[in-house]
Amino acid sequence: MTQQLRTVLGDLVSVNSRLTRLAASASGNTESPAIWRTIAVLRDLGPMRLGELARVSRVSQPTMTKLVRALDERGWVRRIADAGDARAWLISADPSGIAALDAWREEIAAVLEPTFDDLSDDEVATLAASVEIVRSRLERARAARMAGDVA
Amino acid sequence: MTQQLRTVLGDLVSVNSRLTRLAASASGNTESPAIWRTIAVLRDLGPMRLGELARVSRVSQPTMTKLVRALDERGWVRRIADAGDARAWLISADPSGIAALDAWREEIAAVLEPTFDDLSDDEVATLAASVEIVRSRLERARAARMAGDVA
DNA sequence: GATTATACATAGCCAAGCTATATAAGCTGC
DNA sequence: GCAGCTTATATAGCTTGGCTATGTATAATC
Numbered sequence: 001m002t003q004q005l006r007t008v009l010g011d012l013v014s015v016n017s018r019l020t021r022l023a024a025s026a027s028g029n030t031e032s033p034a035i036w037r038t039i040a041v042l043r044d045l046g047p048m049r050l051g052e053l054a055r056v057s058r059v060s061q062p063t064m065t066k067l068v069r070a071l072d073e074r075g076w077v078r079r080i081a082d083a084g085d086a087r088a089w090l091i092s093a094d095p096s097g098i099a100a101l102d103a104w105r106e107e108i109a110a111v112l113e114p115t116f117d118d119l120s121d122d123e124v125a126t127l128a129a130s131v132e133i134v135r136s137r138l139e140r141a142r143a144a145r146m147a148g149d150v151a
Numbered sequence: 152m153t154q155q156l157r158t159v160l161g162d163l164v165s166v167n168s169r170l171t172r173l174a175a176s177a178s179g180n181t182e183s184p185a186i187w188r189t190i191a192v193l194r195d196l197g198p199m200r201l202g203e204l205a206r207v208s209r210v211s212q213p214t215m216t217k218l219v220r221a222l223d224e225r226g227w228v229r230r231i232a233d234a235g236d237a238r239a240w241l242i243s244a245d246p247s248g249i250a251a252l253d254a255w256r257e258e259i260a261a262v263l264e265p266t267f268d269d270l271s272d273d274e275v276a277t278l279a280a281s282v283e284i285v286r287s288r289l290e291r292a293r294a295a296r297m298a299g300d301v302a
Numbered sequence: 303g304a305t306t307a308t309a310c311a312t313a314g315c316c317a318a319g320c321t322a323t324a325t326a327a328g329c330t331g332c
Numbered sequence: 333g334c335a336g337c338t339t340a341t342a343t344a345g346c347t348t349g350g351c352t353a354t355g356t357a358t359a360a361t362c
Binding site for chain 1 (some may be wrong): 308309310311313319331
């Protein structure tokens with residue numbers, strides 16, 4: 001059972017990488033996955049400080065500084081001064097960023113759809129259930145991290 | 152239904168990106184996903200020419216040239232001269248490359264396991280089924296491509 | 303109020319991705 | 333049998349995403 005879980009986790013990450021390449025190459029999209037991932041996190045979890053955003057996204061703080069700058073240049077996030085701590089900013093997804101994210105999702109979905117359009121209802125439900133499983137575990141990993149579980 | 156499929160595909164790619172970051176940051180692994188993806192393709196589909204490997208992996212030919220060089224330097228692939236066409240090479244996964252891939256999979260599985268260790272048998276089965284669904288579609292996309300479906 | 307800790311920015315590196323182009327080998331037509 | 337097109341891989345040069353190390357400014361503490 002444990003072995004089966006391990007195999008599945010390895011397969012999951014492995015097959016993910018190929019799916020990502022398919023999505024990226026099939027769409028002519030020029031923006032990077034990191035940009036979309038960052039907006040998605042902000043949309044799902046709400047405004048937060050840059051450092052917290054980095055931890056949640058599992059990238060280093062300097063990497064997030066770069067990403068936020070790129071997002072800011074496109075007008076897709078807003079930097080709000082944190083009243084009470086002049087060092088910090090609250091990063092918030094701008095409506096235009098959410099709209100761009102939605103457009104990107106539409107685009108990759110449209111591109112992938114032909115490859116997946118013969119899925120049965122059950123198979124679609126299986127994919128949806130898996131997405132929820134992974135999402136819930138990501139959320140748990142985040143919560144554990146916030147609780148100071150891991151450095 | 153179509154809308155549901157589209158939403159699921161968008162979610163799938165989106166959540167993948169976060170899972171990839173979790174796997175990368177939780178493991179101290181220094182090798183890149185592209186390296187592992189390439190060996191996995193070679194292992195699953197057998198030896199092939201560099202150009203075909205690039206098409207199957209959905210990267211450009213120069214990108215694959217770089218990856219194959221990196222793999223060759225580590226001794227993880229072999230370049231076999233193609234008898235009958237002096238321009239081409241057959242790229243083959245070396246046993247040491249397969250072993251390294253297996254070790255990497257073990258490592259990320261071990262790192263992710265604590266986050267996923269309370270999954271029920273049903274949930275594990277759901278993830279496994281999803282992996283198979285995606286894998287089968289990737290294979291189909293590859294076959295369609297080989298048939299000259301897309302440039 | 304000097305020291306230490308924290309939040310973010312900067313510098314500088316490497317890898318992965320791309321397009322454009324070069325090189326070398328095969329293929330075709332005459 | 334070689335001129336010229338096509339094909340297979342390599343090289344050049346760029347951008348972005350990732351990292352560590354370090355700088356700078358503000359809080360927090362003693």
